[in-house]
Amino acid sequence: MKARGLWLFAAALAAGTACASLDPAVVRVDLPGVSPFPTGSLTEIVVTDFRDEAPIPDFEAGRALQAYLAEELRHRFKGTVSLHPRPAGDVPSPSEWREASAGRDRAVFLTGSVRLASQVRKAVDDKRVPVDGPFKLAGRGLVEQLRWTLVVELAVVSGESGEPLFERTYRDLRDYIDLEKPADFAFSELSAAFCDRLFPTLLGSSTVEERTLLRR
Amino acid sequence: MNTLAAGVAAAGEDRWDEAVRHWQQALERDPDSAAAHNNLAVAFEKQGAIDEASREYQAALRLDPSNPAINDNYRAFKARLEAGGRKGP
Numbered sequence: 683m684k685a686r687g688l689w690l691f692a693a694a695l696a697a698g699t700a701c702a703s704l705d706p707a708v709v710r711v712d713l714p715g716v717s718p719f720p721t722g723s724l725t726e727i728v729v730t731d732f733r734d735e736a737p738i739p740d741f742e743a744g745r746a747l748q749a750y751l752a753e754e755l756r757h758r759f760k761g762t763v764s765l766h767p768r769p770a771g772d773v774p775s776p777s778e779w780r781e782a783s784a785g786r787d788r789a790v791f792l793t794g795s796v797r798l799a800s801q802v803r804k805a806v807d808d809k810r811v812p813v814d815g816p817f818k819l820a821g822r823g824l825v826e827q828l829r830w831t832l833v834v835e836l837a838v839v840s841g842e843s844g845e846p847l848f849e850r851t852y853r854d855l856r857d858y859i860d861l862e863k864p865a866d867f868a869f870s871e872l873s874a875a876f877c878d879r880l881f882p883t884l885l886g887s888s889t890v891e892e893r894t895l896l897r898r
Numbered sequence: 899m900n901t902l903a904a905g906v907a908a909a910g911e912d913r914w915d916e917a918v919r920h921w922q923q924a925l926e927r928d929p930d931s932a933a934a935h936n937n938l939a940v941a942f943e944k945q946g947a948i949d950e951a952s953r954e955y956q957a958a959l960r961l962d963p964s965n966p967a968i969n970d971n972y973r974a975f976k977a978r979l980e981a982g983g984r985k986g987p
Binding site: 704706707709711712713714716883889891892893894895896897898 | 900902903905906909910932933936937940943944945946948965967968970971974978979981
């Protein structure tokens with residue numbers, strides 16, 4: 683009887699071990715970036731000037747964004763990066779994009795509109811305000827800040843079909859204590875933040891994720 | 899050790915090419931193996947072969963639609979595609 687019990691215990695243990703070895707296995711997998719563009723489908727990125735939705739004196743945000751994007755892309759994209767004027771009209775037709783891509787191989791256009799705007803805002807600040815009266819709590823009060831906002835409505839257009847492949851709106855903002863902070867300074871910071879969010883999407887960036895593998 | 903488990907062991911040691919060979923053998927023996935299709939989908943995802951991964955996940959789900967692991971993998975795969983601006987399968 684005792685021997686039979688031992689045999690049953692051993693059989694149960696073996697069965698349990700066998701089941702465990704057939705359990706699903708969760709693995710962490712280094713996955714390459716997913717770009718809207720299939721691998722090998724893209725050899726040239728053409729950056730157009732961007733339609734300026736809120737022109738400000740002495741600063742052309744549309745052209746500045748074109749130059750900034752092209753410069754950054756040249757460091758990160760292995761293919762050709764070139765500049766091209768945006769076809770006339772608010773929404774260029776597919777045939778206009780196809781015409782602009784004549785002589786280019788597997789090109790896409792980065793295009794769209796940009797809005798760079800500033801606004802003076804009041805904000806509560808605990809540290810920066812000096813005591814300026816007998817009834818005011820020390821170091822607490824309203825301060826004025828200059829908020830610069832950059833909104834980019836970006837479209838990636840296929841040179842082959844003239845149709846948009848990808849469209850997204852990006853919005854970034856920065857607050858400055860210096861109310862005289864110039865547009866070009868704010869633009870430089872805001873466009874860097876914009877590119878940090880755009881490029882992983884545009885060119886893909888790798889991620890580590892969990893997946894489950896099955897043994898039976 | 900069956901070919902599926904052998905593939906999982908190889909993948910666990912980062913020998914994914916060997917893992918794929920095991921899972922392809924498993925499919926030759928049993929074309930209706932949802933597990934083999936699922937594992938191949940993960941391997942294709944790792945290679946960046948999005949279309950092939952999508953096809954394998956869908957095959958796995960057709961064969962075993964209620965399998966929670968396959969469903970979880972497929973959901974995560976689709977979320978990654980959408981985050982990358984690709985249209986979902």
